[in-house]
Amino acid sequence: MGAARTDSARSRRRRAVPWLVLGLWIAVLALASPFASKLSDVQRDRAVDYLPASADSTQVAKIQDRLPGGEATELVVVYHRDGGLTAADRATAADQIAEIAGAHTLTARPEAVPSRDGTTLMYPVASTEPGQDEEARDELVGAVRDVAQGGDGLSVEVGGAGALATDASEVYNSLDGPLLYTTAGVVALLLILIYRSPFLWLVPLAVAGIADYLSMGVAYGLNQWFGTSVSGQSSGIMTILVFGAGTDYALLLVSRYREELRRIERPYDAMAAALRGCGPAVLASSGTVAAGLLCLLAADLNSSRGMGPLGTVGVLCALAAMLTLLPAILVLLGRRVFWPLVPRYGSTPKARRSLFAAMGGSAGRRPLTVLAGGAALLGALALGSLNLPGDLKQEDSFTSKPEAVAAMETLAAAYPERGTQPISVIAPTDRADAALAEARDTRGVESAERGRSSGGWTEITVIAAAPPQSAAESATIEALRDNLDGSYVGGASAEQIDLKDTNSRDTMIVVPLVLLSVLLILVALLRSLVAPLLLVAAVVAVWGAALGIGGLVFEPLFGFEGTDPGLGLLSFVFLVALGVDYGIFLMHRxxxxxxxxxxPAEAALTALRTTGGVIASAGLVLAATFAVLTNMPMVQLVELGFVIAVGVLLDTFLVRTYLVTSASVALRRRVWWPGPLSRAPEEPAPVPERQTVGA
Known part of the structure; x- marks a missing residue:
């Protein structure tokens, strides 16, 4: 009787645990809900929000915020007629600019700058009305565009740094919905194909959506408590990681749970066994990704530094949901959630010829040949990185052309001999006159005018003789920084220079940190030095090959005019951290x-045969989620999504299946050096023959 009561009590506790977990998640979501909805409110996508605090252009923006009226919004109103502007066109332009000046607080009266060929009229317009308020800036740009209208062959476009920021902000703000829906749709389609069930795919997809909502609340909390920067890029990547990494963890758990249901009668007990079996590998995998992403905290670039914590939040929220909420729901739904392929207790799966067994067999027969061929292929692909286009300019950052970019293109064609984008110099007021004179004497400067003063600082607006973001203008900015001691040089073009320089510095610091942190985790997990070095070398080779493929297609196929300066660093961090995931699953088995x-050879081939299908499914899902970024309207996101998606596919179907397996077969026990598995087991000592009495 006592044993029966004990079994009954244990059974009740087992039934209660999933409901308790479900209740806790409902409580957590209720707490996170007020914060999750506010994440978009703290998202900042000004160029200066991406820059490091130490950069000249950042200091310029901060000081401009303290000047009368705050940071000025720089606009350029461009009037153009192909056959040449008429007197009526000039009168229309003058009237519209006068209306704009009368309706808004401008730093100076706009003066017309005609082009030499008479086709274009440019009016620089600067206003301090918006200050730091992005919404007010967008309203100002919209109001100016409402007034500046053309017709009958006269085109009117509003460009400049302020208009470009507004157009970029509109693009980033429009990403949240399409990015989430497209990612969810892609994951749903792949899960249906993988599970071949009309119901099962809904469970991990819904859990991933819940994890994404939770991550938004946590990300908002990090912003409020620790000042973590949030950009459209980092929040989008966080969503991608939640669905990609979360679905990967779900695939591993569900696959193991299905196996255990054939072996264990009760779903609760089967799930417990599944968690014990795959839990350590999933925890190690997520820990590796989190450690790699957190290395971005060492970056000086605000956008990269903010992406580290947000990406980590996404991975950890996905981990928590997939190891607690997903098991609870699956246990509550029971075996029927797998219909029509229900894993019956005591049944055995239908034996089928495994593709990965065949692939492993070829790697096992000629490991050195396969290894050499794969390494040569990756090396050849990596050479394509030499064909990557130059640095991406602001006007080339969009896959479709917004009005601000069209205005900049019109200006570049009409004013090829001069700059059309101001360079901002902030000088100490007691040295403002000397700084103004030095600026005017600097080679490459066409004009320089003194602006606002306050708090010991004075603003000087400089126009370069060269077009914006050209090599000659960059040389002028560097010359100004060299000549004007104690002053800061900023503006849109200076920001791009600082972005490039800071990315180069961050790469030198973050890359070794990522490699070291990932290597240490692998050493602790696998208790070996050779296996971790093999995995890290493999993912670095994958990164080089993926970047090389990007170099072969970005300009010739996609028509991109440049490469984002942060592409190398961010793609490296993501591919190393995420690629090692699959190595962990394979090497752990x-x-x-x-x-x-x-x-050793048998262990390698068995690991590939048993984990290959799950790793392939997980790789496809992760690659597909990052491939969603290639449909976004920002070139930076397209390039990043393409390189990571291609890298994940290379890692899944070439490196893991062939190269790591063949290297493990070739190295044999040495792959586990210096751990105990690297030593051959001792032969048992022979048992001496029993001596007969009296012999």
């Missing part, structure tokens, strides 16, 4: 097989 006494 290989180690398990070796611990049971399997020979």
């Amino acid at each position: 290989m180690r398990e097989e070796s611990l049971t006494g399997a020979e």
